[in-house]
Amino acid sequence: MSDGWQPTIMVVDDEDSIRLAVERILTRIDCKVLMAANGQECLGLLDRDKVDIILLDLKMPGMDGMEVHQRIREIDDSILVIIITGYATIETAIEAMKQGAYDFIPKPFEAEQLRLVIKRALDKLYLTRETERLEEERRNTLFDLATEKSRTRSIVEAMPNGVMVTNSQGQVVLMNQAVREQLGLDQDCEIGQAVASYVPDQDLCSFVTSVGQGPDSGEVSTCELDMGREVTLLVKARPIRGDHGEHHGSVVVFVDISAIRKLDRLKSEFVAKVSHELRSPLSTIHEQMAMVIQDLLEQEGLIQDQRILSRVQERTKGLINLVEDLLDLSKLEAGAAYQNVDDVQVEDLLTRLIGYLRDQAQGKDQELNLYLPSKQAAPVRADPKALESVFTNVISNALKYTPQQGRVDVTLKADQPGKLVLLVADNGYGIDEEEQDRIFERFYRIKDEKTRFITGSGLGLPIVKGILDDLGGSIRVQSTKGEGSTFEIVLPTEDRG
Template sequence: MIDKPTILVVDDEKAIRDGCERLLTAKGYLVVTAEDGRKALDILEKTPVDIMLLDLKMPGIAGEEVLEIVRENYPHIPVIIITGHGTLDTAVECMKRGAYDFVAKPFQVDQFLLTINRAADKIRLEQQTLLLQEENIRNLYDITLEKSRLKTIINCMANGVMVTNRNMEVVLHNPALMRLLGILHEAANPFPIHEIIDNQELIQTISCIHSGESMENEFISQEIRIGDKTLRAISGPAFGVDRHVFLIVVGAVTVLEDITAFKKLDQMKSGFVNMVAHELRSPLASIRQINNVLIEGLAGEMNERQGDLIERGNRKIDALLELINDLLDVAKIEAGRLVERRTPTDIAPIIMDTVELMKPRAEEKGVRLQIRCGELGPVQTDPKRME
């Protein structure tokens, strides 16, 4: 952007050159003068010039010829014709050939400066336009590059990606999405979401995101069935700005992940836990029953030392049975089959029984347990789960 435009004054009259130089220099312009067309062309080759004042009637190269050379080699320079009354028609003809404007001799200062200032404003506007065009080209290039980079990243993802707009149209998707959905043909964006998704629960979730019913920045995770596959769908809002520069929801982004194998592993794990738990619980229960037979003396008299050892063994068995029950409960929770039967329960006896159960173990560690239960009142709970 130029701060002080450089003006080349070309006139064979020294008084005109000097007068223009004084007047324009006082207004902040840089002025270069030439007495004929040849010198003017030499100056243009060596010195950057922004505006040219050109007299038509000069010795040597005529002003019309200089104008043609300038328009051909320096089209960015506005040329203002200096003309006398007798050459007014010629000046008009020069404007048809590309001159910016003309001023007639003798000069009227206000009109002369107005013409010069208009030419300077034209240069500034052209330079601003050029800068904006260059910036626009850079921005378009950056946007194109970013879109290409984003498309490459999305297409390389193993999970399916789907972007929808507020019209429930898919505006962006990757090949992994079509593979997960079992769609063999490629679809051109945009297209209605129901062409590839028939799961109403997922469609309803995306619709809620579009309408703004979900919380801002909230991601919704759900499991859906597509054919024989189990997919985890994670959906969230995509934001943009409206004409008032307010942040609004313009669409939704959904990522689909195939978790069929993980679901099978969970089922296998639950089955394994159930099998191990049942296989362990039966022999442990049998061992405890045998120990009870020994303690009751049905297999012969035992001394105090032997009875104490068997009691300790029973406590270890009870701890293992408790662990097995916990494993079974975990398996039931994961399978969604854990049933609680809540009833009004006095928890004081449960607390006292638990303390009595833990006392021997605490005494082995040198810890003394004490309990004081007041009127706790009934609690709505499952007694078996509290033990």
């Protein structure tokens, strides 16, 4: 940089080729480069060296990228973290940006892409250094900052992301060219008005004006703004504090994430289309296999063939279940999964469902019990198919992960106004404490010597959580390895007490 500052950049990636390629690119733009092959090595280097920017891969063995990102923020939240992500982890990259990551770059990337992302980060760092220097030299008001023809203003104007600065009264005192274009404002519109004069969304106005009003947690507040025409902006805001903690205003950054959202939508559409095309032929194969097995049962001496075909039928059924889960997931992501909302009496739904699932339990000589409250509970406002999907997934899982002659108890409680609590308790294999949060991640499945033969897609519980989130409910688990698990589902009711 022009003042002799040489930034330090750390590359955290488990692929040697990625680290070496990035090092060659960055050393040519006069940056000091540190390299780490995993999260632990990264945190160790942070104890010894001052780092300005970290390029962080999300998918690494051991400590994953999200956990490393959280630890980095705890150590030094001034470090700019740029996420290295593949297309399969786009959603996680967005979540990381909401939690404070500065930017992301998708694999595979070209040298020019990397240089552009790093240049934006260096511009931001230089702006921060200049702002701190100016704050030391003079204590001007934020309105002075808006009119000062300084290097800082030039840098702000040149930034590719939109930047808006407000004062303590919620008036806009600085806007760069990018934010004017993003919000569709006239290039010569005057500053000094309230945020609502420039921002078309009332919720976003409330979000911007509320930043800094409460205690300063040090966190960056985020929200999304749908501008229409398939344009989505990620809005990040942070309060400006004085020497004694007084609120001077807020800095708001607008990042265009339209490409990420479009890619995410295309992925969902692709999954839905492929799943739909697979469901019909798989169902036909499954039905034809059942007919063949029935014919074999009527003949003698073909027991081995019957066993082989039964195994094929079981695998085909597993594929059909996977397809159904993928379809449910794509509908849930599109916001069109469950639209036939009605008042649902949960006791009636559970009674019918338990009657159906008892056949599954009897196949393993298991005990399946249902306990209902003595007084009829208030109804739940939801799509009946959505609730049936939630209950079927959780109770079927309890039966699958409970051995022969085990027990599953389903208990509905209605002793708290405004909500129902459903407990599904089993005395099955149990879940390790460190895996209890991960079972709600997509495609994550617990595999050990007792459960590795249990078929499943790893999508059931994520779908359950997504439905409950939409309903304003929740799900959590308590479990002890080898002793069993209890899933607690909370649902809001029409009775608000």
